[in-house]
Structure formats: C-alpha cells, structure tokens
Amino acid sequence: MKSNFSRRKYIIGGFIALLVCIYIFRLFDLQVADNQYKENALSNAFLRRVIYPARGLIYDRNGRLLVFNQPAYDVMLIPKDVGKNLDTVALCEALNLTPQQLREKWAEMKDPRRNPGYSAYTPQKLISHLSQEDYGRLQEKLYLFPGFFVQKRTIREYNSPAAANILGNIREVNTKDIERDDYYRAGDYTGDLGVEKSYEKDLRGRKGVEILMKDALGRIKGKYEGGIHDEAPESGKNLTLSIDMDLQEYGERLMAGKIGAIVAIEPSTGEVLCLVTSPNYDPSMLIGKDRGKNYAALQRDPQKPLFDRAIQGAYPPGSTFKPTQGLIFLQEGVVTTATQYPCYHGYVNGLRVGCHGHASPIAIKPALQTSCNAYFCWGFKNMIDKKGTTSSKQFDKWKNYMVEMGYGYKLGLDLPGESRGFIPNSEFYSSSFRGANWSANSIISVSIGQGEVLATPLQIANLCATIANRGYYITPHVVKEIKGGKLDSIYSVRHRPEINRSYYDVVAEGMRMAVTGGTCRTANLPDIAVAGKTGTAQNPHGRDHSAFMGFAPYDNPRIAVCVYVENAGFGAAYGVPIGSLIIEKYLKGEISPARKGIEERMLNSNTIISSGVKKH
Amino acid sequence: MFRNLDWITIFLYLLLVGAGIISIYAASYDFDNAAILDFKEFSGKQFLWAGLGLLLGGVVLLLDYRLYEAYAYPIYGFVVFILLLTIFIAPDIKGSRSWIVIGGGLLSLQPAEFGKFATALALAKLFDSYNFNLNQKLTNYFRALMIIFIPIILILLQKETGSALVYVSLIFVLYREGMSGLVLFSVLCAVVYFVVAVKFADPLILGIPMGQFTVLLIICLIFCCMLLFYCKDMIIARNVIIGYAAAAALVAGLAAFGIDINGDIFFLTILAAGIVYTVIAMLKYKIGKFLVTIGFAVMSVIFLFSVNYVFDNILQPHQRQRIKVTLGIVEDLRGAGYNVNQSKIAIGSGGLAGKGFLNGTQTKLKYVPEQHTDFIFCTIGEEEGFVGASLVLIAFLALILRVIHVAERQRTPFGRVYGYCVVSYLIFHLSINVGMVLGLCPVIGIPLPLFSYGGSSLWGFTILLFILLRIDCGRKERRD
Structure with missing residues (x-):
C-alpha cells in the first residue's frame, strides 16, 4: 500500500515548489518590473515641504525702498490624509467660514477646470491669504485636522501709490505658466506686468525644500536622514531702479486729470528717470484677496489704466519729429545749414500744408525754432523726389535713418509690452497706392510727424536723449542694478545713427533757439539752459495732442524728457510747461517761486473734460 | 542522540527564527529607537520567546519518542478541553475569544496554536493503528475527519476563522495516505470555477x-x-x-x-x-x-x-x-483593500536589492498594519528587496521539502503521518500568509511560521517541528 502512494510526495512537493515560484514571480513583478509602487511609497512617506524664499526688494535710484514683502498664509491640505471623519464644524469655526463657503472652497479645489493639478496625494490649496488673526486661531487647532497645514508665503507691499506701470505686481501662476516653466507649482506666485515680470527670474530666488517623514496618521516624524537632502531657499535678488521715485510721483501728480505720458531719461546712461502714464492705479490694489476683483475692474475701466501709454501708446509724433527730418536732410546733403526754403504761411506746391507767421525764406535752425512746416515739407520733397533715383529707394533710405534713431521697432526697454510704433517702408505705400506712382507730395505729412508715422513717448524721449548726447543713445532701461546679478549688456552699448555729430549740434542749437525765442519759451528757465521742441499732433479723436521733448542742461545734459498729453491742444499749452517743471524738479529739486503759478495751473488742470473726446 | 538529529532542519529553523527576530526589530524600530534586545520591544520579546522556545524544543527532544505515540490521544483530549475552555474564559480581543491570559496579563497564550501538534499526533496515532487503511471502510474516513474537525469547530467558535482554516490543510495528509486524488482535484476545480465565475462578470x-x-x-x-x-x-x-x-x-x-x-x-x-x-x-x-x-x-x-x-x-x-477586493473587482483603498495596497506599496518600493536594513520608510512609518505579525513579510520585501524576499521564500521551500523528506523516511505510519501534518501546516501558512501580503489571496489573519511576532505561534511551530525531529531520531535509535 505504502509504495502505491509514496509517489504522491512528488505531487505535494511539486505543488509547494510551484507555489513558491509563482510567489517569486509575483515579487519580481511588484518589485522590479513595476515602478508605480515606488512612487506611491514616496508620496506616502515623504512630505516635501517647500520653503519659499523672500522675493527680492525693489529700491529707486536714490535708495528709497519701494516694494517689500509681507507674510501671507495659505491653508493647504493633502486630501488623502484628511480623515473621513473631518470635523467640519470645528474647521468652519477655525477658518471663520460658513459651512456653505467651506463647501464652495472645497468644490473649487477639486474642480479639474479651476485646479488642473488636483491630486489626492499632493498638497492642495484650500484657502489663500489667511489674515494674521485667522492664521493664529487655526494654528492652535491645526492638530484637530489631520492632513491640513499652513503654508507661509510672502506677498508684496508698496510704499507709494505711484509707478504701478513700472513695478508691476505678482499673481498666482496659471496652467500656462506651469507648463512653460517647471519651476512653478500650483499656488506659486509669479510677476505680472512691470519689472516684477521682466525680472521675475532675479526677483523670485530659488525655492528650498525640506523633506519630512510622515507616518500613516499624517504625523510628522522628523527630517529625512537628518535633513541632509534638504535644500535651503535662496532669496531673490534686490533691484535698484533707475527711476527717481520723487520725480515719478511728481510727474504723476502733474498728469492727474490728463491722459498721456511723461518719459524722462538720463541721456548719458539711458537710465529712465521717470515713466509716467496717466491715468494710473495704486499697485496695492493688486495684492491679496481682492486682486482678481480689482484687476477685472481695471480691465473694464474705459480710460484703460492698465495701458501704459508711455511705452504702449503709439501716437503721431507731430512736430517733435522735425529734428529727425533735419538730421536726415543734413546727412543726405539735401540741405546745408544755409539752405533756405520759402514759407507762404505754409507749403504750397500743388497742395498746401499750413504754417504760422514767421520770416520767409527760412533756414534749418530758425525752422526748428519756429517749427516751420513748409521747411520740412520742402526738405522732404527734395529728398524723396531726388533726380536719378526712385521715390521708393529714397523713402527706404529715409526709413533706415528713422529705424537707426530708434523708431519703428521696440527699443528694448526692460519692461513687458512695449509697442514698436510705426514707420512705413516703400512697400507699404506701393501697396496702399495700389501700384500707382507716388511721390513726396503723396505722403508729405510724414515729414511733420503726421500721417502714417506713429511713435511711443519712450521713442520720442529716446530721440531727445540722442540729440542731447549729440549722436548716440543707450537703450533705455528702468533697472539700474541687480544686487548680486548682472544687468543685460545691451544696456551699456552706445547706438550711433549714421549721422555726423556736427548735424546734431545744428539740431540742438535749433531746439535751444526754440526755448529762448521760439515755441517753447515757457521752458526758458533762468538758470538752466533747456533745449526743446514742441509738438501739436492732429488726430482723429478730438483736440490736438499736446507734446514736448526737451533736454537740459544744454551743454552737459542730465535729463531728456518727453511729455505727451492727449487732446490737450498746442504743444506749448501742456507739453512745454509740464516738461519744464519735470526738468526743473529733477535738476533743482524744487520749483522756483516765480514758476509756482505754472506748477499750480498744471497740477489743477483737467484736460479730459475739454478734450473733445466723447469716449475713450 | 544528537548524532541522529536532522541538523539540516534545525539549521533552517534557526535561520528563519533569527531572520524573523531581525525583521521584527526592523518593523517595530522607531526613530527614537531601542536596542534590539530590549525586552520591552517586540524584537526583544521575540528573542525571549525564541530562547524559551529552544528550551521547550530541548525538553521535547529529551523525552522518549514513544511517549508521543503512547500519549497522543490524551494530549489531543487535553488540548481539545483547553480549546473548549477558552471559548468561555477568554476575554474578547477584537471580536475573538482565542487568548488565555495567565498571570494577570503577563503571558497570553493562543491554544489554537498548540492544537496543531496535538491534532497531528492524534491523526498519526489513528493511522498507526493496526491494519488501518483509509480506503478500507468509510468509517475510517469519518474517524480521520472527526479528529480534524473537532478543533476546527472549537476554533471557529472562538471566532478565529484563519486559525481554523489551517486544519483544512490536513487534506494533504489524507491525500498522501491514499485518499482519492479526485477530491484534491475537485477542490482545485471548485476554487478555479469560483474565482473565474465571480471575477469576470x-x-x-x-x-x-x-x-x-x-x-x-x-x-x-x-x-x-x-x-x-x-x-x-x-x-x-x-x-x-x-x-x-x-x-x-x-x-x-x-x-x-x-x-x-x-x-x-x-x-x-x-x-x-x-x-x-x-x-x-x-x-x-x-x-x-x-x-x-x-x-x-x-x-x-x-x-x-x-x-x-x-x-x-x-x-x-x-x-x-x-x-471582491482580492480578485481585483473593486478597489477600496481605505477599507478592506488598505492593508493589501499598503503592503504592495511597501514591497514594491523595495526594488531589486531593497532599501537596506532599517531604511524602509513604509514599514517604519506604520503604513502597513500588523507589520510585525501577519504582514512581517513586507519588511523583508521593502528592506531586503526582491533578493532578500526570494531567499526567505526559498528557505521556507527548503524547510518544507526537507520535512517531506524526513516524513518519507519514517518506517511507521505514525512518523510519516505526523511529518505530513507538519508539511500541511507549513504549506498552508506560507501560501496564505505570503499570498495575502502579495495581494494574491484574501486577507486571512494567520502568521508567517517562525517569522511573525508572537510567542504562541513560535512555540506551537517549535513543538511541532521538534516532536518530528525526536520521532525521526527514534527511527534511527530503533535501527541501531
């Protein structure tokens, strides 16, 4: 009998051997073939607590602190670790919310459209910007709510209501930001507008991380391997702006009740001294809980305060364009300083461009002094209709000079959103005239800064700086220094248009004459030699735009300014007084008593009411 | 006598118990740790149990092997009485009444663990009776099944389903002793039919x-x-x-x-x-x-x-x-599936070579429940990786095959049947426990023999094995 069944030991032995083989195969599958469990284990046992660095501070050129940080507290949670029996009543009490609000916040957190990065295994933000008191109350009771923790972050605080267009602000990253740059995680902040955006990588610093171990109940069991894998955060770099905040604030006050811009540049360095746009807004509107609401309101505002007119507004430059024309004519040999053109109250040559009363015929310097339209029309005609070549070739030559002087393309200012203005080329006209022949007369208004040409106040100020420098400019920039970093080298390169320095002397002299005895006499300060050029730009919206560009002191310029006030009439009406006040304020620090009247008038005037524009 | 001892079995026994103590130390190691031999810790206690277990084993070896044959039924009767008594005197611990507390909580014993060797002895004695042949009469089947089912029923009454199921494994013994293979085949078919029919709806x-x-x-x-x-x-x-x-x-x-x-x-x-x-x-x-x-x-x-x-x-x-959770029909990570999922995560995170001794995070941070008892295999999987876990499985396989070998070389049905009882228990415990940890079997709370923390289980298996070793010695003594 025994021998009959002893074979069965092989079946029993074989059975267990087979089973062990199956188990080893399963082990291989779990441990070696499949990586999913390793990832699960990491999210299980480790809490990667991000330590946010302090964002860089922002100072003005005189060391005045403009933007700093304040703490803000976000309520975070890891959904997986939140127990089934969460005491929602106590939570509502601790957070100062109604149950309804809590439900909404919760739904919002889990909504895949509003929070695409939702995962039950990673920290999710329930509530942002908890107040200091709410934070204190929650912190005491946090132990009651497993899976919850408070993430400390910093948000911005501003020392002045001015310069929102330069400073920008910070906002929470959106899905696109996260896709573009894997540094960001949902709930992080990033710069929006202004230097906060353009210098984001310098300002944000580098996040640190602390790797903590947590047990099955979500309790922190200390640092992983004593913290050797932790990374300390690296603070953001501080910025020093080239902006003179006092001048900026003064400029904004002068522009109150007006629409337009002021740009002031230190010619020798290209540093922007002030960049005023009006109307503007208080940057502290865009921090904290109400950011979204306020931002939407600013977007809806018909006067478009978010639109930075100083760099985004493309305007007809009007007579501020004339110096560029003079420079081109001289360089091209179309005119010499002695060349005179007739002006019979305007340019009359088959068509008529009006002008005002002055001596005739007239040479270049007095033409600049009196802003004679006829002179520049004749010059333009003689250049474009030159014998032995075509209008197209001549016009493209002209266009190249304009581009060299900083028109038609973005200058490269270190702020986002700069407009390129508009300088047409010959193709543009060939297609506008549908192949028909065109000559100088067809486009004569270009010569006096009307018609198709458009420029930003920044480009006009940059031209003024080039003239002040007698022939070169440095790309304007608003950041003077990055502490512990290096400014982009493009902000130290001199750009020289292909125009002789002596011709710049001629144009500068003409502009000086305009101040001493021409269109800009309001700018004729007793102890500062100012040179300037007015502009009165016709436009289809309403009254003429009032423009001015000028620099001072004449021999050793320290400031070049452009003022552009929409629908405010003659250049001499607003442009010149505001420009001269900016110059005086910057160079003297205060306004002389004799000129207090002008200051008073500018501070209190409102051109919006009388602009002739019904809707902006 | 020590010349005749089966040292290979003893070596495998000591290897598994030693590895078990180290794993228990790793599983219960806290970051403000205690020494491996601290008797307040699980590992220290297990060390103590192992020491006492060896002493117990020594006593078992010193007794005359004929004693076990002679007193097989009285021992069985005594244990059955204790099992019956347990139902009434045991305190309710997590719904089960299977622990006898002695000396005011100093020592808790689980009689079901000791029922194993007693049942094995009784079954061996039955098969050893003169001219006993399983297939001769239907009453022989009935007698064998009665010996097996009395402890099953008593342990079920203690609400220890897992421990009760262990005795079902004695079907292997009946098979070895002549029961038709068709029964085993039917059981296998029933399991396959059930799984396939339920799983693929x-x-x-x-x-x-x-x-x-x-x-x-x-x-x-x-x-x-x-x-x-x-x-x-x-x-x-x-x-x-x-x-x-x-x-x-x-x-x-x-x-x-x-x-x-x-x-x-x-x-x-x-x-x-x-x-x-x-x-x-x-x-x-x-x-x-x-x-x-x-x-x-x-x-x-x-x-x-x-x-x-x-x-x-x-x-x-x-x-x-x-x-349903076991068959993967539903995924319930918070309820019934939690243990298994966490245990799979722990084992899966070990990789090929493991995270290293005491470096496992999943087990240390208590993600796996019952990690020093029923889920001890996780700790090995996480810290020693695929290599370590496979080696442990191979060591168990070696032990089982060795015990089969020892059982087969017995000259009396008593020794052989007893040996196969040991084999059956080991096979059942190993396959269910490891299968559960790997997510292949339903969660049935039975320990990994010799490995899991717990004095009763360790002592139960020690006595079980050492009686076999003693009987094996006797075989040679008889020949000498």
Missing part, C-alpha cells in the same frame, strides 16, 4: 458572462480529458470530441452570420448530449469510472450555477467585499 459572450462561458468551456474540456485519460476509452472520447468540435464550429459559423445562440443552452445541450451518449455507450463496459466522469461534470455545472447564488445570498457583505 463582463463582457458577455453568447449572451452569458465571460466567466461563466469560460467555466462551462473548462467543464466540457475536463469531461473530454477524463473520458480520454481517466476512463481510457478512446472510441467514446474520440466521438465526443469530434461531436463537440462540430458543435463549436456550427455555433461559430452561425455567429459569423449574426445568429447568436445562448451560451448556457449551447453548453448544457452539448454536455447533456455527451453524457447521454456516454451512458448509452458505457452500458457495454465497466461502469465505475464513467460514472465518476459524468458525476464530476454534473457536479461542476451545479457548482457553477450555485456560485452566484452563494456569493450574493449566503456570504456576509464584508466577506463579499474581501473577496
């Missing part, structure tokens, strides 16, 4: 669930195979197989033309046809094996159709849930 094939379709197909195949290999009747088998193939081709052809026949009707029809044909054909031959074959097919069909009823109406909701 969809998609539908021929209007019936895929699981049911598959099981019916298997039943037909087994029917054919049994005709062929068991009844060894080539003609009948050939005719049935050809008939089935033709029927299958017909159905496939009809399906191609868009005419679907109900699967239940199809399979039942061809099975019935096959059975009727077999009945008619077999009238000319000897009947026994054909009857078995037909009976098997009929029982299979009945079983299949009752599975759904049992599953939906007889099983408790939590049992259904556990089965």
Whole structure:
C-alpha cells in the first residue's frame, strides 16, 4: 500500500515548489518590473515641504525702498490624509467660514477646470491669504485636522501709490505658466506686468525644500536622514531702479486729470528717470484677496489704466519729429545749414500744408525754432523726389535713418509690452497706392510727424536723449542694478545713427533757439539752459495732442524728457510747461517761486473734460 | 542522540527564527529607537520567546519518542478541553475569544496554536493503528475527519476563522495516505470555477458572462480529458470530441452570420448530449469510472450555477467585499483593500536589492498594519528587496521539502503521518500568509511560521517541528 502512494510526495512537493515560484514571480513583478509602487511609497512617506524664499526688494535710484514683502498664509491640505471623519464644524469655526463657503472652497479645489493639478496625494490649496488673526486661531487647532497645514508665503507691499506701470505686481501662476516653466507649482506666485515680470527670474530666488517623514496618521516624524537632502531657499535678488521715485510721483501728480505720458531719461546712461502714464492705479490694489476683483475692474475701466501709454501708446509724433527730418536732410546733403526754403504761411506746391507767421525764406535752425512746416515739407520733397533715383529707394533710405534713431521697432526697454510704433517702408505705400506712382507730395505729412508715422513717448524721449548726447543713445532701461546679478549688456552699448555729430549740434542749437525765442519759451528757465521742441499732433479723436521733448542742461545734459498729453491742444499749452517743471524738479529739486503759478495751473488742470473726446 | 538529529532542519529553523527576530526589530524600530534586545520591544520579546522556545524544543527532544505515540490521544483530549475552555474564559480581543491570559496579563497564550501538534499526533496515532487503511471502510474516513474537525469547530467558535482554516490543510495528509486524488482535484476545480465565475462578470459572450462561458468551456474540456485519460476509452472520447468540435464550429459559423445562440443552452445541450451518449455507450463496459466522469461534470455545472447564488445570498457583505477586493473587482483603498495596497506599496518600493536594513520608510512609518505579525513579510520585501524576499521564500521551500523528506523516511505510519501534518501546516501558512501580503489571496489573519511576532505561534511551530525531529531520531535509535 505504502509504495502505491509514496509517489504522491512528488505531487505535494511539486505543488509547494510551484507555489513558491509563482510567489517569486509575483515579487519580481511588484518589485522590479513595476515602478508605480515606488512612487506611491514616496508620496506616502515623504512630505516635501517647500520653503519659499523672500522675493527680492525693489529700491529707486536714490535708495528709497519701494516694494517689500509681507507674510501671507495659505491653508493647504493633502486630501488623502484628511480623515473621513473631518470635523467640519470645528474647521468652519477655525477658518471663520460658513459651512456653505467651506463647501464652495472645497468644490473649487477639486474642480479639474479651476485646479488642473488636483491630486489626492499632493498638497492642495484650500484657502489663500489667511489674515494674521485667522492664521493664529487655526494654528492652535491645526492638530484637530489631520492632513491640513499652513503654508507661509510672502506677498508684496508698496510704499507709494505711484509707478504701478513700472513695478508691476505678482499673481498666482496659471496652467500656462506651469507648463512653460517647471519651476512653478500650483499656488506659486509669479510677476505680472512691470519689472516684477521682466525680472521675475532675479526677483523670485530659488525655492528650498525640506523633506519630512510622515507616518500613516499624517504625523510628522522628523527630517529625512537628518535633513541632509534638504535644500535651503535662496532669496531673490534686490533691484535698484533707475527711476527717481520723487520725480515719478511728481510727474504723476502733474498728469492727474490728463491722459498721456511723461518719459524722462538720463541721456548719458539711458537710465529712465521717470515713466509716467496717466491715468494710473495704486499697485496695492493688486495684492491679496481682492486682486482678481480689482484687476477685472481695471480691465473694464474705459480710460484703460492698465495701458501704459508711455511705452504702449503709439501716437503721431507731430512736430517733435522735425529734428529727425533735419538730421536726415543734413546727412543726405539735401540741405546745408544755409539752405533756405520759402514759407507762404505754409507749403504750397500743388497742395498746401499750413504754417504760422514767421520770416520767409527760412533756414534749418530758425525752422526748428519756429517749427516751420513748409521747411520740412520742402526738405522732404527734395529728398524723396531726388533726380536719378526712385521715390521708393529714397523713402527706404529715409526709413533706415528713422529705424537707426530708434523708431519703428521696440527699443528694448526692460519692461513687458512695449509697442514698436510705426514707420512705413516703400512697400507699404506701393501697396496702399495700389501700384500707382507716388511721390513726396503723396505722403508729405510724414515729414511733420503726421500721417502714417506713429511713435511711443519712450521713442520720442529716446530721440531727445540722442540729440542731447549729440549722436548716440543707450537703450533705455528702468533697472539700474541687480544686487548680486548682472544687468543685460545691451544696456551699456552706445547706438550711433549714421549721422555726423556736427548735424546734431545744428539740431540742438535749433531746439535751444526754440526755448529762448521760439515755441517753447515757457521752458526758458533762468538758470538752466533747456533745449526743446514742441509738438501739436492732429488726430482723429478730438483736440490736438499736446507734446514736448526737451533736454537740459544744454551743454552737459542730465535729463531728456518727453511729455505727451492727449487732446490737450498746442504743444506749448501742456507739453512745454509740464516738461519744464519735470526738468526743473529733477535738476533743482524744487520749483522756483516765480514758476509756482505754472506748477499750480498744471497740477489743477483737467484736460479730459475739454478734450473733445466723447469716449475713450 | 544528537548524532541522529536532522541538523539540516534545525539549521533552517534557526535561520528563519533569527531572520524573523531581525525583521521584527526592523518593523517595530522607531526613530527614537531601542536596542534590539530590549525586552520591552517586540524584537526583544521575540528573542525571549525564541530562547524559551529552544528550551521547550530541548525538553521535547529529551523525552522518549514513544511517549508521543503512547500519549497522543490524551494530549489531543487535553488540548481539545483547553480549546473548549477558552471559548468561555477568554476575554474578547477584537471580536475573538482565542487568548488565555495567565498571570494577570503577563503571558497570553493562543491554544489554537498548540492544537496543531496535538491534532497531528492524534491523526498519526489513528493511522498507526493496526491494519488501518483509509480506503478500507468509510468509517475510517469519518474517524480521520472527526479528529480534524473537532478543533476546527472549537476554533471557529472562538471566532478565529484563519486559525481554523489551517486544519483544512490536513487534506494533504489524507491525500498522501491514499485518499482519492479526485477530491484534491475537485477542490482545485471548485476554487478555479469560483474565482473565474465571480471575477469576470463582463463582457458577455453568447449572451452569458465571460466567466461563466469560460467555466462551462473548462467543464466540457475536463469531461473530454477524463473520458480520454481517466476512463481510457478512446472510441467514446474520440466521438465526443469530434461531436463537440462540430458543435463549436456550427455555433461559430452561425455567429459569423449574426445568429447568436445562448451560451448556457449551447453548453448544457452539448454536455447533456455527451453524457447521454456516454451512458448509452458505457452500458457495454465497466461502469465505475464513467460514472465518476459524468458525476464530476454534473457536479461542476451545479457548482457553477450555485456560485452566484452563494456569493450574493449566503456570504456576509464584508466577506463579499474581501473577496471582491482580492480578485481585483473593486478597489477600496481605505477599507478592506488598505492593508493589501499598503503592503504592495511597501514591497514594491523595495526594488531589486531593497532599501537596506532599517531604511524602509513604509514599514517604519506604520503604513502597513500588523507589520510585525501577519504582514512581517513586507519588511523583508521593502528592506531586503526582491533578493532578500526570494531567499526567505526559498528557505521556507527548503524547510518544507526537507520535512517531506524526513516524513518519507519514517518506517511507521505514525512518523510519516505526523511529518505530513507538519508539511500541511507549513504549506498552508506560507501560501496564505505570503499570498495575502502579495495581494494574491484574501486577507486571512494567520502568521508567517517562525517569522511573525508572537510567542504562541513560535512555540506551537517549535513543538511541532521538534516532536518530528525526536520521532525521526527514534527511527534511527530503533535501527541501531
């Protein structure tokens, strides 16, 4: 009998051997073939607590602190670790919310459209910007709510209501930001507008991380391997702006009740001294809980305060364009300083461009002094209709000079959103005239800064700086220094248009004459030699735009300014007084008593009411 | 006598117990840790249990082997009495009344663990009785089953389902001693049918669930195979197989033309046809094996159709849930599936070579419940990786094969039957415990022998093994 069944030991032995083989195969599958469990284990046992660095501070050129940080507290949670029996009543009490609000916040957190990065295994933000008191109350009771923790972050605080267009602000990253740059995680902040955006990588610093171990109940069991894998955060770099905040604030006050811009540049360095746009807004509107609401309101505002007119507004430059024309004519040999053109109250040559009363015929310097339209029309005609070549070739030559002087393309200012203005080329006209022949007369208004040409106040100020420098400019920039970093080298390169320095002397002299005895006499300060050029730009919206560009002191310029006030009439009406006040304020620090009247008038005037524009 | 001891078994025993203590130390290691031998810690206590266990083993070895034969029934009777007593005097711990607390909580013992060797002794004694032959009389089966089922019932009454199920494994012993292999085969088929039928509820094939379709197909195949290999009747088998193939081709052809026949009707029809044909054909031959074959097919069909009823109406909701989670039908990471999921994560995170001793994060941070007892295998999987876990499994396999070898070399049915009882327990514990940790079996709370923390379990297995070693020594003494 025994021998009959002893074979069965092989079946029993074989059975267990087979089973062990199956188990080893399963082990291989779990441990070696499949990586999913390793990832699960990491999210299980480790809490990667991000330590946010302090964002860089922002100072003005005189060391005045403009933007700093304040703490803000976000309520975070890891959904997986939140127990089934969460005491929602106590939570509502601790957070100062109604149950309804809590439900909404919760739904919002889990909504895949509003929070695409939702995962039950990673920290999710329930509530942002908890107040200091709410934070204190929650912190005491946090132990009651497993899976919850408070993430400390910093948000911005501003020392002045001015310069929102330069400073920008910070906002929470959106899905696109996260896709573009894997540094960001949902709930992080990033710069929006202004230097906060353009210098984001310098300002944000580098996040640190602390790797903590947590047990099955979500309790922190200390640092992983004593913290050797932790990374300390690296603070953001501080910025020093080239902006003179006092001048900026003064400029904004002068522009109150007006629409337009002021740009002031230190010619020798290209540093922007002030960049005023009006109307503007208080940057502290865009921090904290109400950011979204306020931002939407600013977007809806018909006067478009978010639109930075100083760099985004493309305007007809009007007579501020004339110096560029003079420079081109001289360089091209179309005119010499002695060349005179007739002006019979305007340019009359088959068509008529009006002008005002002055001596005739007239040479270049007095033409600049009196802003004679006829002179520049004749010059333009003689250049474009030159014998032995075509209008197209001549016009493209002209266009190249304009581009060299900083028109038609973005200058490269270190702020986002700069407009390129508009300088047409010959193709543009060939297609506008549908192949028909065109000559100088067809486009004569270009010569006096009307018609198709458009420029930003920044480009006009940059031209003024080039003239002040007698022939070169440095790309304007608003950041003077990055502490512990290096400014982009493009902000130290001199750009020289292909125009002789002596011709710049001629144009500068003409502009000086305009101040001493021409269109800009309001700018004729007793102890500062100012040179300037007015502009009165016709436009289809309403009254003429009032423009001015000028620099001072004449021999050793320290400031070049452009003022552009929409629908405010003659250049001499607003442009010149505001420009001269900016110059005086910057160079003297205060306004002389004799000129207090002008200051008073500018501070209190409102051109919006009388602009002739019904809707902006 | 020590010359005659089976040192290979002792070596494997010490290896597994030692590895167990180290794993328990790792599993209960906290970051403000304590020494491995601190008697307040699990590892220190287990060390103490192991030391006392060895002492116990020594005592077992010193006693005369004939004592175990002589007192097998009294020992069994005593343990049964204790098991009965336990039901009444044991305190309620997590719903089970299986622990006897001695000396005001100083020592807790689980009598069910000691029932194992007592039952093994009694079973061995039964088979050793003069001229005992399992297949001779039906009462012999009845006596053997009674010895097995008395402790099962008592332990079930203590609400320790896992420990009770262990005794079912003694079916291996009955098999070894002559029980028809058909019983073992039936049990295997029942498990396969159940799993397949419950797990694959969809998609539908021929209007019936895929699981049911598959099981019916298997039943037909087994029917054919049994005709062929068991009844060894080539003609009948050939005719049935050809008939089935033709029927299958017909159905496939009809399906191609868009005419679907109900699967239940199809399979039942061809099975019935096959059975009727077999009945008619077999009238000319000897009947026994054909009857078995037909009976098997009929029982299979009945079983299949009752599975759904049992599953939906007889099983408790939590049992259904556990089965569903185990079969991967539902995923419930917070409830019944939590343990298994966490244990898979812990093991899976170990990788090829593991995270290193005491470097496991999942087990240290208490993600795996019961990690020093039933889920101790996780710690090995996480810290020692695929290599370490496989080595432990191989060590267990070596121990089991060695015990089979020792059992087979016994000259008396007593020694052999006792040895196979040990084999059965080890196989059951190993396969269920590791299967549960790997997510292949339902969660049944039984420890990994020699490894898991717990004095009763360790002592129970120590006594079990050392009695076998003592009997094995006796075999040689007898020869000398």
